[in-house]
Amino acid sequence: MSTRRRSRSRRRGFSYLEVQAAFAVLGIALAGLAPIVMTQLRLMARIERRLPSNRIIYLVPPDDSWAAKLGAAARRSLDFPSGVAAAEETAAVYSVSVESVASSAADDSATVVVTLTPIEAAPPP
Amino acid sequence: MIAPSARTNRRRKGLSLVELVIAGGLTGLLAMLMVTAWAAFGRPAVDVISRSRLAREAALAVASLSEDFGGSLATPDGRVGPKALGRLVGGMAPNGAEIWLCYDGGESPNGVADWEEPDTIVTYRVDSGNLIREDRSSGIANVAARDVYSLGATVLSDRVRIVLSFRHRNVERTLTIEALEP
Numbered sequence: 001m002s003t004r005r006r007s008r009s010r011r012r013g014f015s016y017l018e019v020q021a022a023f024a025v026l027g028i029a030l031a032g033l034a035p036i037v038m039t040q041l042r043l044m045a046r047i048e049r050r051l052p053s054n055r056i057i058y059l060v061p062p063d064d065s066w067a068a069k070l071g072a073a074a075r076r077s078l079d080f081p082s083g084v085a086a087a088e089e090t091a092a093v094y095s096v097s098v099e100s101v102a103s104s105a106a107d108d109s110a111t112v113v114v115t116l117t118p119i120e121a122a123p124p125p
Numbered sequence: 126m127i128a129p130s131a132r133t134n135r136r137r138k139g140l141s142l143v144e145l146v147i148a149g150g151l152t153g154l155l156a157m158l159m160v161t162a163w164a165a166f167g168r169p170a171v172d173v174i175s176r177s178r179l180a181r182e183a184a185l186a187v188a189s190l191s192e193d194f195g196g197s198l199a200t201p202d203g204r205v206g207p208k209a210l211g212r213l214v215g216g217m218a219p220n221g222a223e224i225w226l227c228y229d230g231g232e233s234p235n236g237v238a239d240w241e242e243p244d245t246i247v248t249y250r251v252d253s254g255n256l257i258r259e260d261r262s263s264g265i266a267n268v269a270a271r272d273v274y275s276l277g278a279t280v281l282s283d284r285v286r287i288v289l290s291f292r293h294r295n296v297e298r299t300l301t302i303e304a305l306e307p
Contacts, residue, residue: 016148023155030162037170044173047180051187053298059187061196061213061307068196068307069208076191081305 052078094118175296179272182291183300186256186270190287193247193258196307198228200245201263209234211245213307216285218278224249224287230262251276256289 014022051057059074060081099113140148197204198211215227215238229236231243240246246261249269256273259266270291277288287302 020151020155027158027162030166033170034166037166037173040173041169044176044180048176051180051183051300053300055301057187057300057302059191059194059302059304061194061305065196065208065212065307069204069211071195071197071199071204073188073191073195074304076187 056080172296175293176298178293179291179296179298182270182272183289183298186273186289187300187302189256189258189269190249190302190304193226194285194304194307198245198247200230207234209236212236214238214244215240216280216304216306218280218285221278222250222276224276224278224285249276249278 055078058077058079058081060077061074062068062072064072094116095118097115097117099115101110101112103110194213196213198213200206200211204211209229210231212229212234213226214229214236217225219225225240226247227238227240228245228247230245238244242262248259248261250257250259251273254272254274255268256270256276257266258269270289272291272293273289274292275288275290279286281303284303284305287300287304289300289302291298291300
């Protein structure tokens with residue numbers, strides 16, 4: 001057997017140059033994917049803009065009650081619907097009357113029994 | 126007799142320091158390029174799968190809520206009967222984590238949310254990452270959207286504010302919806 005053939009048969013793995021070339025080919029292939037990724041990202045952003053996270057999505061029911069009856073869904077709107085007042089939290093208002101007060105010197109505590117009566121909100125002027 | 130150059134070649138083993146330094150430098154450069162390429166293209170390409178999934182689930186959730194907040198619910202026989210039959214007459218948010226909607230029912234709908242038969246009650250809740258819509262009268266429940274990890278609801282004076290949070294892998298998305306009363 002010649003020295004050259006023996007040397008080849010003993011060779012294992014890749015040379016560094018081969019690894020470098022393989023990486024370069026991989027890099028070129030990945031660069032070819034870049035436009036596809038960019039297109040995908042642009043389309044994704046367009047889809048996300050339809051239901052944005054940073055804005056309120058209003059569901060506006062149809063004005064015509066027959067349209068609602070016949071199955072018209074609420075309209076989706078990103079703008080505040082005209083003719084609708086700003087939202088207010090429904091906070092119940094109560095009248096408080098104290099029924100009894102009991103205090104204990106033993107454990108330094110007090111017990112108060114109260115009665116809450118809801119107060120009807122005045123209609124807006 | 127062996128020539129000096131041939132002897133040198135045969136005795137040589139391994140790499141010189143200069144070769145190692147060059148190889149190390151080139152490897153570092155390659156690694157840097159790979160990291161940059163991954164950050165610029167790889168990561169967004171992986172995230173876009175989750176983002177598109179969340180966008181689809183968000184659209185499904187909004188579509189389901191749009192139907193129910195349209196103002197009227199079909200009866201089991203279809204959209205028949207007087208206009209007031211199946212009309213949305215009330216909404217509430219028990220614990221702030223569920224939505225309950227009451228639709229008028231019966232022979233002569235009274236226009237009041239009774240929260241019991243013959244009215245129809247539809248609820249939304251989150252269970253095991255799914256947004257469940259349930260018709261309490263018929264007992265039929267279906268998944269309105271997946272990848273939902275929280276539902277917040279607040280009843281305001283003339284609307285219901287709903288905050289839906291979606292999550293898939295490491296991507297999160299939150300929608301704020303205000304459904305106006307019919």
